[in-house]
Amino acid sequence: MIQTCPSCGSTEIIPDQGILAYQEDRDRCPVFAMLFEPTPEKHPLLWAPEVVRADFRAAICGVCGYAQLYASNAPALLQAYKSGWTIK
Numbered sequence: 001m002i003q004t005c006p007s008c009g010s011t012e013i014i015p016d017q018g019i020l021a022y023q024e025d026r027d028r029c030p031v032f033a034m035l036f037e038p039t040p041e042k043h044p045l046l047w048a049p050e051v052v053r054a055d056f057r058a059a060i061c062g063v064c065g066y067a068q069l070y071a072s073n074a075p076a077l078l079q080a081y082k083s084g085w086t087i088k
Helices: 074-082
Strands: 013-018 032-036 051-061 067-071
Antiparallel strands (some): 051 067
16 A cells, blocks of 8 residues: 555555445445456356456545555456456
8 A cells, every 4th residue: 555645745644445335225335346257158057157356445645635546356356357257
């Protein structure tokens, strides 16, 4: 996480903040990235793809409001992306 704000130079950083989105049917839910395993040509009738998910956290400057996001599971997300996994 950042220690000094790249926008204003302040060290007043609020670290590791959860990022939530509001939905009508639910009160709040975390914001995340998700990749799904591609569907193989031959698969069992009851097949479900594997999923890689990365939640987001933020570091926020308390002076100017600059925010930087971090993905919690970046290495696994990158590997899935390089293997051809996609969003559905």
